[in-house]
Amino acid sequence: MTMRKVMIIGAIEAGKSSLVRALCQDDQPARKTQTLEYHDWIIDTPGEYSENPMYYRSLMATALEAGTLIMVQDATRDRNYFPPGFAHGFPITPIGVITKIDHPAANVEKAVSLLRESLPEGEIFLTSSVSKYGIEELRARLMQGR
Ligand SMILES: Nc1nc2c(ncn2[C@@H]2O[C@H](COP(=O)(O)OP(=O)(O)OP(=O)(O)O)[C@@H](O)[C@H]2O)c(=O)[nH]1
Numbered sequence: 001m002t003m004r005k006v007m008i009i010g011a012i013e014a015g016k017s018s019l020v021r022a023l024c025q026d027d028q029p030a031r032k033t034q035t036l037e038y039h040d041w042i043i044d045t046p047g048e049y050s051e052n053p054m055y056y057r058s059l060m061a062t063a064l065e066a067g068t069l070i071m072v073q074d075a076t077r078d079r080n081y082f083p084p085g086f087a088h089g090f091p092i093t094p095i096g097v098i099t100k101i102d103h104p105a106a107n108v109e110k111a112v113s114l115l116r117e118s119l120p121e122g123e124i125f126l127t128s129s130v131s132k133y134g135i136e137e138l139r140a141r142l143m144q145g146r
């Protein structure tokens with residue numbers, strides 16, 4: 001049986017690569033993602049791919065290699081960078097993740113409602129790559145989906 005990958009998308013600096021590292025128990029700090037990065041079972045994407053519609057086709061094509069899509073919303077941001085209903089454009093299971101919930105400026109409730117505009121249904125996990133809150137639970141869920 002082939003192990004299906006997880007693709008992670010979200011705005012620039014939303015915390016995608018830090019989340020990937022937390023899920024893979026890699027303690028090195030994340031650096032700016034410049035291109036698609038294939039990790040063991042996660043495909044990390046640059047924030048530009050989610051912010052610029054020019055890259056949507058590339059995201060859609062790469063999603064075909066994955067079974068699960070993680071859509072990230074930064075808890076410290078007051079806007080959603082995905083178009084409305086974006087999750088429906090992908091033929092794989094979307095899971096929402098709120099990042100940086102440890103941050104003093106985090107507004108989790110606001111972040112969830114912003115993410116809901118693009119992911120109307122489906123699970124949303126609350127996480128921090130700093131405190132590791134929610135990381136184990138998310139990893140367990142992702143393992144089920146493979
Ligand atoms: N407080 C806090 N800061 C975080 C967390 N996750 C990431 N950060 C910070 O947010 C910034 C961006 O993190 P990255 O993981 O590189 O973000 P990214 O989404 O991969 O960014 P791109 O590669 O540019 O698309 C860094 O300064 C991180 O230290 C978190 O859980 N809590």
Ligand SMILES: [Mg+2]
Nearest residue numbers: 016017032033
């Ligand atoms: Mg990155």
